[in-house]
Amino acid sequence: MKTLILTISLLAALTLNKNLSAQVKRTPASAGRAEYIEVEKNVKLHVTDLGEGQPVVLIHGWPLNDAMYEYQYQYLVKKGFRVIGISLRGFGKSDRPYGKYNFDVFSDDIKVVLEKLNIEKAVLGGFSMGGAVVTHYTAKYNGAHISKLALFAAAAPSWKQRADFPFGASDEAAAGLIKTTETNRQQLIVDFGNSFGATENSLSAPVSNWLASINSDASPYATTQSITALRDLDLRPELAKIKIPVAIFHGTKDKLCEFEFANQLHKGLKNSYIVKFENSGHALFLEEMDKFNTELEKFAKS
Numbered sequence: 001m002k003t004l005i006l007t008i009s010l011l012a013a014l015t016l017n018k019n020l021s022a023q024v025k026r027t028p029a030s031a032g033r034a035e036y037i038e039v040e041k042n043v044k045l046h047v048t049d050l051g052e053g054q055p056v057v058l059i060h061g062w063p064l065n066d067a068m069y070e071y072q073y074q075y076l077v078k079k080g081f082r083v084i085g086i087s088l089r090g091f092g093k094s095d096r097p098y099g100k101y102n103f104d105v106f107s108d109d110i111k112v113v114l115e116k117l118n119i120e121k122a123v124l125g126g127f128s129m130g131g132a133v134v135t136h137y138t139a140k141y142n143g144a145h146i147s148k149l150a151l152f153a154a155a156a157p158s159w160k161q162r163a164d165f166p167f168g169a170s171d172e173a174a175a176g177l178i179k180t181t182e183t184n185r186q187q188l189i190v191d192f193g194n195s196f197g198a199t200e201n202s203l204s205a206p207v208s209n210w211l212a213s214i215n216s217d218a219s220p221y222a223t224t225q226s227i228t229a230l231r232d233l234d235l236r237p238e239l240a241k242i243k244i245p246v247a248i249f250h251g252t253k254d255k256l257c258e259f260e261f262a263n264q265l266h267k268g269l270k271n272s273y274i275v276k277f278e279n280s281g282h283a284l285f286l287e288e289m290d291k292f293n294t295e296l297e298k299f300a301k302s
Helices: 002-024 066-078 103-116 129-140 171-183 185-194 205-216 220-231 236-241 260-268 289-301
Strands: 036-040 043-051 054-059 081-086 122-127 146-152 246-251 272-277
Touching (some): 043 066, 043 103, 054 103, 054 129, 066 081, 081 103, 103 129, 129 220, 129 236, 171 185, 246 260, 246 289, 260 272
Parallel strands (some): 054 081, 054 122, 146 246, 246 272
Antiparallel strands (some): 036 043, 043 081
């Protein structure tokens, strides 16, 4: 009887050891890439990091987050790129600490992410407010870690009208928008959505609802602070510092960042060209998705 019990115990131990060994030897299914990157003490940014190959880094618009590039991620990975979307602090799944939300902070954060991921010679793209962010980043850091710049419906070189710049939002419109972020952000998101496409019917109801859910997820404080920083930002003096190739994508029917922004950027960026999206408003990455994706691929490979 003792011998039988001992035999059973040994068999059970061997089976357990075999199972443990199998678990230890498992090949990891993930690539081991971090989903969150710490940019300063107690502040982490959410990063979507997919694919292999030449890096393409994408910065979202206001008040969106990196989820907006869902259909660019899918396309670029298939085409052999490593595509990285960064949610700025205060947006999406990134941390939303109390403190500054301006273009120096956003640029500094991007620099840390690119350094920690060992990214070099990337194509850096930015949409709307993100276009202003990546323009400032490129000028401030002399194109560190990147080789090309792509601007998508950029809120640049100046989102607000100035004495010698009659384009963009008036002082009154900018002040009203900022006030609405503080008093009726939910209605602002609805109004913003209605103006996002070339027409109110350019985007399907499911897509409009998806975008609204992304916008709603932003920190209210970061939403107000970042649009206030955009109001005060004039990138025109910085454009001459940018020497790398620049592609300017812009919808001719954009009601949020008028097409003249693209012309002004082209004038200030000597090594640039414009890609017109004749059937798009602000949502060119959705309204003409196939053209957007193929033109971005072409620019990255050129």
